[in-house]
Amino acid sequence: MPSIHDFATWEPLLRFLWTDNAESLAAPDGHVAGRLGRAGWSLAAPPRTPRKPGRGRRIGGMQDKRDAVERVLSALEDAGMDGVSFVAEISPAGRAVLYLLDTGPSVDAGIALHRDSLILVEGSVPEPWRRLPDPVPEAMPAPSADLALLQRTLEERLDGAIGATEAEIAAAEERLGIALPDELKVLYRVTRAQREDWDGDIVRAERLYKAVGCDLFQLDDVYVADAASRPCPWQFAATEAVSTPPDAAVQGVVGSPGWIAFGDNGGGDRIAVDLTPGPRGHMGQIIMLSHEKSIGAYVLADSLTDFVAGRGGQVDGDHHRTELPAVARVNVRSLTSVEAAVHPALEVLSIGVWEGEPLSLAPVTGLPRLRTLTAQPGTLADPLEIAALTGLEFLKLGPEEWRVLLDAGAVPRSLSAAAIEVPGHLHPLPIADLANEILALWDRPPITRTVLEGELAPDA
Numbered sequence: 001m002p003s004i005h006d007f008a009t010w011e012p013l014l015r016f017l018w019t020d021n022a023e024s025l026a027a028p029d030g031h032v033a034g035r036l037g038r039a040g041w042s043l044a045a046p047p048r049t050p051r052k053p054g055r056g057r058r059i060g061g062m063q064d065k066r067d068a069v070e071r072v073l074s075a076l077e078d079a080g081m082d083g084v085s086f087v088a089e090i091s092p093a094g095r096a097v098l099y100l101l102d103t104g105p106s107v108d109a110g111i112a113l114h115r116d117s118l119i120l121v122e123g124s125v126p127e128p129w130r131r132l133p134d135p136v137p138e139a140m141p142a143p144s145a146d147l148a149l150l151q152r153t154l155e156e157r158l159d160g161a162i163g164a165t166e167a168e169i170a171a172a173e174e175r176l177g178i179a180l181p182d183e184l185k186v187l188y189r190v191t192r193a194q195r196e197d198w199d200g201d202i203v204r205a206e207r208l209y210k211a212v213g214c215d216l217f218q219l220d221d222v223y224v225a226d227a228a229s230r231p232c233p234w235q236f237a238a239t240e241a242v243s244t245p246p247d248a249a250v251q252g253v254v255g256s257p258g259w260i261a262f263g264d265n266g267g268g269d270r271i272a273v274d275l276t277p278g279p280r281g282h283m284g285q286i287i288m289l290s291h292e293k294s295i296g297a298y299v300l301a302d303s304l305t306d307f308v309a310g311r312g313g314q315v316d317g318d319h320h321r322t323e324l325p326a327v328a329r330v331n332v333r334s335l336t337s338v339e340a341a342v343h344p345a346l347e348v349l350s351i352g353v354w355e356g357e358p359l360s361l362a363p364v365t366g367l368p369r370l371r372t373l374t375a376q377p378g379t380l381a382d383p384l385e386i387a388a389l390t391g392l393e394f395l396k397l398g399p400e401e402w403r404v405l406l407d408a409g410a411v412p413r414s415l416s417a418a419a420i421e422v423p424g425h426l427h428p429l430p431i432a433d434l435a436n437e438i439l440a441l442w443d444r445p446p447i448t449r450t451v452l453e454g455e456l457a458p459d460a
Contacts, residue, residue, distance in 0.1 A: 003075055003078070003079065004072070004075040004076055004078070004079045004081065004084065004100070005100070005450055005452065006075075006452075007096075007098070007452045007453065007454035008454075009071060009072060009075045010072060010086075010098055010452065011454065011456065012064075012067070012068035012071060013065075013068040013069060013071070013072055014088060014090065014096050014098065014456060015068075015456055016064075016065050016068055017032045017043070017088055017090070018090045018094065018096070018456055022092070025089070025090045025091075025092075026091075026092050029427055030089065031087055031088060031089050031427055031428070032087075032088050032090075033085070033086065033087045033088070033428050034085070034086060035083060035084070035085045035086070036069065036072050036073060036076065036083060036084060036086070037073075037076070037082055037083020037084070038073070038076070038077070038082055038083060039082070039083070041069060041073070043069075081102075084100050084101070084102065085100075085101040085103060085428075086098060086099060086100055086101065087099040087101065087427070087428050087429060090456065094455055094456035094457065095453075095455060095456075096453065096454055096455070096456050097451065097452075097453050098451070098452040098453070098454075099429060099449055099450070099451055099452075100449070100450040100451075100452065101428070101432055101447055101448070101449055102447065102448045102449075102450070103116070103447050104445045104446075104447065104448065105119070105122070105444075105445060106118060106119055106120075106439050106444040106445050106446070106447070107119065107435075107447065108233050108234045108235070108417070116233075116235075116419070117233060117234035117235045117238075117394075117417045117418065117419045118417060118418045118419065118420075118435055118438055118439055118444075119234065119416075119417055119444070120415050120416055120417055120418060120438075120439070120441075120442040120444060121415075121416040121417070121442070122444075124393075124416035124417060125227070125234075125237070126234060126237040126238040126240070126371075126372075126393065126394065126416075126417075127347070127371055127393065128227075128237060128240045128241060128242045128253075128254055128295065129227045129228075129232070129237060129254050130227070131227075131242050131253055131254065132253070132256070132257070133251040133253050133256045133257075133258065133276040134244065134251065134276075136276055136277055136278075136283070139276075139277050139281065139282065139283040140282065140283055141282055141283045141284050141303065142282035142284070142285065142302035142303040142306070144302050144303045144305055144306045144311070145183060145282075145284060145302075145303035145304070145305050146303075146305045147182055147183065147186050147305075149305055149309075150183055150186050150187070150304060150305045150308060151186050151189075151190060153305075153308055153309060154186070154187065154190040154191070154211065154212075154308065155190055157207075157210075157211035158190055158191050158207070158208065158211050161190060161191040161197070161208075162191065162192055162194070162197050163188065163189045163190050163191055163192055164188040164189060164191075164192040164219055168188075168192065168219055169185055169188060169189070169219070171219075172188075172219045172220070172222060176222065176223070176224055176260070177224070178224065178257065178258075178260070178275075180260065181260070181273055181275065181284050181304075183273070183284060183303065183304035183305060184260065184262060184273055184304065186304075187212070187216075187262075187304065187308075188219055191208065191211075191212075191216070192218060192219060193208065193216040193217065193218045193219075194218045195218070209266075211308075212263065212308060213307055213308055213310065214263035214264060214265055214266075214271045215263055215264040215265070215266050216262065216263045217261070217262050217263055217264070222260060222261065222262050223260075223261050224257055224259065224260060224261070225255050225256070225259040225260070225261040225270060225272050225289055226255040226256060226257055226259070227253070227254040227255035228255070229255055229261075230254050230255050230289070230294050232294045234394065234417040234419070235374075235394070235396060235417075235419045236294075237294065238348070238371075238372045238393070238394035238417065239327065239348050239350060239372055239374065240294065240295055240327075240348075241326035241327050241347045241348055242254065242295055243326060244278050244279070246279050246280075247279070247280055248278035248279060248280060248281070249277060249278050249280045249281035249282075249285065249299045250274065250277065250278045250281055250285075250287055250296060250297045250298070250299055251276060251277070251278045252278075252295060252296045253295065253296070254294060254295050256274070256275075256276045257276070258274065258275030258276035259272045259273070259274055259275070259276070259287070259289070259297070260272055260273045260275065261289070265288065267291070268291035269288050269289060269290050269291050270288065270289040270291075271286060271287075271288055271300070272286070272287050272288075272289060272297070273285075273286060273287075273304065274286070274287045274297070274299075281299065282302050282303065284303055284304065285299055285301065285302050285303065286299070286300045286301040286302075286303070286304055286306075286307040287299055287300060288300050324341075324343070325343035325344075325345040325346055326345050326346065326347045326348065326369075327346075327347065327348040327350075328340070328341030328343075328346055328348070328349050328350070329350045329352060330349070330350070330351045330352070330354070330359065331350075331351065331352030331353050331354060332352075332353050332354065332355055334352075337359075338351075338359050338360065338361065338363045338364060339363045341363075341364065342363050342364060342367070343367075344367065344368060344369070345369060346364065346367050346369060346370055347369050347370060347371050347372065348370075348371070348372040349364060349370060349372070349373050349374075350372075350373075350374045350375075351373075351374065351375040351376060351379045351380070352376055352379075353376060354376065354378075354379045357381070358378065358379055358380055358381040359379055359380060359381055360380075360381045360382065360385065361373075361380065361382075361385040361386065361388075361389065362385060364389070365385070365388045365389065366388075368391070369391070370389060370391055370392070371391055371392060371393045371394065372392070372393065372394045372395075373386065373389060373392055373394075373395050373396070374394075374395075374396040374397075374419075374421070375396070375397055375398075375401065375421075376398065376421060376423075377397075377398025377399070377400060377401065377421055377423045378398065378400075380397075380401060383397065383401040383404040383405055384404060384405070384408055384410055386405060386410070386412060387405075387408075387410040387412065389412065390412065390414060391414060392412045392414055392415055393414060393415060393416045393417070394415065394416065394417050394418065394419075395412065395415055395418050395419075396418065396419040396420070396421055397420070397421060398420070398421045398422075398423060399420060399422065399426070399430075399431065399434055402420060402434055402438065403434070406434075406437055406438070411438065411441055413441075418438055420434060420435060429449075432447045432449070435447055
């Protein structure tokens with residue numbers, strides 16, 4: 001297999017891109033771009049106009065395209081690379097110039113360079129991912145928590161199950177760095193939930209699920225569902241804000257050192273014991289962390305005893321809401337001015353599609369908690385006003401706005417991450433150059449470029 005830096009590795013895929021995008025490639029500044037990686041891949045969409053008669057049949061079908069992608073993915077694996085972004089320029093005669101962009105550790109790589117964040121401070125995470133739950137010294141277990149009833153119920157349902165030893169429980173506590181709550185200890189003393197205990201017996205596995213109410217983890221897989229266990233790309237995480245209303249049973253945080261995940265609902269949602277409940281919650285309540293959300297959780301039962309008994313159901317919804325006053329969105333459908341967003345609690349200001357005159361940022365200057373600003377290209381009256389927003393940790397702007405800040409030496413040095421909002425279908429290479437200018441201010445590794453050239457011979 002040729003290496004990732006051999007033109008031959010890419011040639012089959014380039015043929016498909018050439019065929020599917022012939023018209024756009026032939027236009028001035030024509031190119032196709034995408035990203036391939038272990039986590040997935042994104043290629044230019046095929047044109048809406050019909051291909052020339054016979055062209056698609058000669059070039060092959062979907063399976064051939066998948067084979068061409070797999071050829072590149074295999075080369076990536078051989079090279080020990082997680083993924084690569086690419087830009088291809090192909091002439092009507094088949095002359096191909098392929099640019100491979102290695103974003104390295106400085107880019108929060110996703111599906112395309114223009115949608116990714118630049119990591120300016122190594123290891124940094126947005127403020128919501130740094131937020132810990134509030135102390136809950138007054139929190140008490142629910143009256144329904146009953147160790148004897150829980151043990152008796154589990155033993156009746158799981159007669160003959162192998163339980164964890166005290167040494168195994170102690171080892172789990174040492175690994176987690178936290179003492180397991182008493183109800184959870186009772187559960188694992190009845191069953192250690194190790195797969196080898198039922199040796200592929202599906203009936204016994206289903207019996208365990210029904211007995212407990214979830215897909216129970218074995219002790220070695222129990223984990224603390226802290227913020228690090230719920231990663232989220234910078235540009236999305238930076239626009240979130242955490243809050244816990246006075247009537248919430250669960251604290252509206254990303255994760256907690258007191259959320260002990262011990263199971264799954266079978267659909268990717270984690271089931272956990274909550275030792276840091278909200279103002280209206282109970283110590284040891286059972287919560288569900290949705291795989292579709294990054295913040296907050298739902299209460300399923302007041303106690304593990306209730307959960308196993310099937311009592312309670314979903315007794316409390318997810319109170320997390322990204323809204324005013326912490327998050328403000330100025331656009332044609334939401335707030336109609338920056339002034340309307342002003343509040344001491346404002347953390348995130350997003351300026352979206354806008355049809356009026358460009359907006360001034362002067363009204364939000366000096367707000368103590370403003371940490372994120374995103375603005376669509378052309379929406380700011382004076383990008384240099386950003387220099388007065390001294391608490392920003394994330395900034396997303398269009399290329400022209402970034403150009404103004406760079407030329408004036410006014411890029412806020414408080415930033416931990418940044419992003420470039422690319423309008424339309426601008427060529428990615430100048431965007432990569434602009435990104436490198438921003439990265440250089442923090443002495444971060446640049447986006448590197450490898451150029452491969454070759455001829456795509458006409459179809460046989």
